[in-house]
Amino acid sequence: MSAAMAQVPIHPGLFTLPGDPRGTHLLAARCSACGKYHFPAGTTCPYCSAAECTEAAIGAHGTLYLHTVVHARPPGYRGPVPYGFGIVELPEGLRVVSRLTEPRLEALEPGMPLALEVAPLFVNDAGDEVLSFAYRPANGAAA
Numbered sequence: 001m002s003a004a005m006a007q008v009p010i011h012p013g014l015f016t017l018p019g020d021p022r023g024t025h026l027l028a029a030r031c032s033a034c035g036k037y038h039f040p041a042g043t044t045c046p047y048c049s050a051a052e053c054t055e056a057a058i059g060a061h062g063t064l065y066l067h068t069v070v071h072a073r074p075p076g077y078r079g080p081v082p083y084g085f086g087i088v089e090l091p092e093g094l095r096v097v098s099r100l101t102e103p104r105l106e107a108l109e110p111g112m113p114l115a116l117e118v119a120p121l122f123v124n125d126a127g128d129e130v131l132s133f134a135y136r137p138a139n140g141a142a143a
């Protein structure tokens, strides 16, 4: 018998949840007036102020733009340290700030291909697995 832990997102509306038919994506918004994406999603476009934004599932893959490695646990962060942290450039034309699963500075390189994953980051006080998103190196990944 296995006790299945409940899974809850670290923040609602940031990413698709496991089992979503769209696959693993960030939940951005696309402006129907100017066509640009923004993340996290909001109802008003940050570029042209139009209030015509619709949800868009994007960001399954990206490339690393800037990165660092965090060794000291920031306030409120309950996941493992060290961890990578960086800016990921998405083919949809925007850059997002994200945790990186790779904690070794020497294994991270600007321009490297990354793949999005949604995975448990820590277990909260209620005993639920808290899901968060991160990018992992996609080098040589066949799947």
Ligand SMILES: [Zn+2]
Pocket (backbone or CB within 6 Å): 031, 032, 033, 034, 035, 036, 045, 046, 047, 048, 049, 050
């Ligand atoms: Zn716009």
